[in-house]
Amino acid sequence: MKNEYLLLTPGPLSTSESVRSAMLKDWCTWDDDYNKDVVEVIRRKLVKLATSRIGYTSVLMQGSGTASVEATIGSAIPKNGKLFVIDNGAYGARISQIAEYLHIDQHVMSSSETTFPSIEQVEQIFINDPDITHFAIVHCETTTGMLNPVQELVALAKRYNKVVIMDAMSSFGGIEMDIGDMDIDFMISSANKCIQGVPGFGFVIAKQSQLELCQGQARSLSLDLYDQWQCMQENHGKWRFTSPTHTVRAFYQALLELEEEGGVSARAHRYATNQQILVQGMRQLGFQPLLDEPLHSPIITSFYSPSHSEYQFKEFYDRLKAQGFVIYPGKVSNADCFRIGNIGDVFPDDIHRLINAVAKAMYWN
Numbered sequence: 001m002k003n004e005y006l007l008l009t010p011g012p013l014s015t016s017e018s019v020r021s022a023m024l025k026d027w028c029t030w031d032d033d034y035n036k037d038v039v040e041v042i043r044r045k046l047v048k049l050a051t052s053r054i055g056y057t058s059v060l061m062q063g064s065g066t067a068s069v070e071a072t073i074g075s076a077i078p079k080n081g082k083l084f085v086i087d088n089g090a091y092g093a094r095i096s097q098i099a100e101y102l103h104i105d106q107h108v109m110s111s112s113e114t115t116f117p118s119i120e121q122v123e124q125i126f127i128n129d130p131d132i133t134h135f136a137i138v139h140c141e142t143t144t145g146m147l148n149p150v151q152e153l154v155a156l157a158k159r160y161n162k163v164v165i166m167d168a169m170s171s172f173g174g175i176e177m178d179i180g181d182m183d184i185d186f187m188i189s190s191a192n193k194c195i196q197g198v199p200g201f202g203f204v205i206a207k208q209s210q211l212e213l214c215q216g217q218a219r220s221l222s223l224d225l226y227d228q229w230q231c232m233q234e235n236h237g238k239w240r241f242t243s244p245t246h247t248v249r250a251f252y253q254a255l256l257e258l259e260e261e262g263g264v265s266a267r268a269h270r271y272a273t274n275q276q277i278l279v280q281g282m283r284q285l286g287f288q289p290l291l292d293e294p295l296h297s298p299i300i301t302s303f304y305s306p307s308h309s310e311y312q313f314k315e316f317y318d319r320l321k322a323q324g325f326v327i328y329p330g331k332v333s334n335a336d337c338f339r340i341g342n343i344g345d346v347f348p349d350d351i352h353r354l355i356n357a358v359a360k361a362m363y364w365n
């Protein structure tokens with residue numbers, strides 16, 4: 001089955017036909033051909049993708065990406081711990097909302113959605129609030145498409161001996177990084193982003209020594225990160241509760257295709273090329289990106305909505321969809337925008353075709 005349109009969204013995104021075809025079989029969750037040959041291979045491959053250092057392990061968790069964020073926040077922070085969250089977009093805000101639901105003590109630094117968080121301000125908070133034990137940061141803030149300066153922020157948190165949790169949901173597999181080099185303790189991502197799988201589960205790659213400290217700390221049974229890891233570890237890939245087998249098998253195929261493409265560096269290059277063609281083409285049509293160019297990520301780009309009185313997102317969206325492209329509404333709080341993603345089974349030729357389609361969809365011109 002072919003797709004009728006390309007999803008230019010940050011997940012679920014367009015997947016290859018071979019990834020979708022990998023779902024056409026049922027699996028028994030007790031058998032080695034699923035647990036050992038699929039789940040365990042995925043777990044090992046994920047760790048390898050994340051770091052070349054030893055001491056890291058991975059846990060897969062049912063649900064959308066947010067469930068894995070919630071499992072991590074709810075399991076990693078002890079009763080008397082305190083979380084410091086930088087909120088410069090909807091996903092930073094969501095981490096803080098999770099902490100609020102779970103009654104976790106927190107310090108939230110709200111920062112502009114269109115500029116980098118101030119390193120000086122972050123350091124002041126570490127100095128002034130010694131109760132902070134954990135630091136959470138979003139890598140690519142998908143709200144705007146901004147790539148936060150995680151290298152500097154994580155190094156700073158480490159200088160103050162904090163446990164670091166990074167939401168790299170929309171960047172892992174699409175941007176080169178080594179979480180071991182950065183000394184990150186927990187990194188979270190999901191199946192339906194840059195690895196180009198289908199939705200259904202998330203995963204956490206963690207320092208094993210930190211994960212072991214999570215025993216008995218979870219604030220939820222089904223989102224107990226330690227227990228989930230323990231079960232997978234002891235039983236060679238067995239999930240505690242019903243595993244999303246078809247999604248997992250598709251993800252395994254997606255990992256093979258990432259390797260065939262040439263790994264994360266090749267994929268990052270393709271995404272970056274997509275993004276450059278997109279921004280250049282959109283500028284030529286008169287659209288302005290929300291962020292200054294140095295703040296852009298290769299993942300997704302926000303554009304200001306046209307100021308013309310007849311412009312309506314829904315009409316624009318429908319006209320693009322009719323031509324085979326699905327774009328994404330804006331999410332920034334103080335500006336009227338729409339977003340176009342570059343990730344998924346999407347290639348430079350597709351972006352060139354998109355630019356032509358946008359030109360045809362500009363009914364207000």
Ligand SMILES: *Cc1c(COP(=O)(O)O)cnc(C)c1O
Pocket residue numbers: 010011064065066067091138140141142167168169170190
């Ligand atoms: C997609 C995404 C999430 C998770 O979203 P779900 O809808 O729960 O899958 C979390 N953080 C970021 C930065 C994301 O891009």
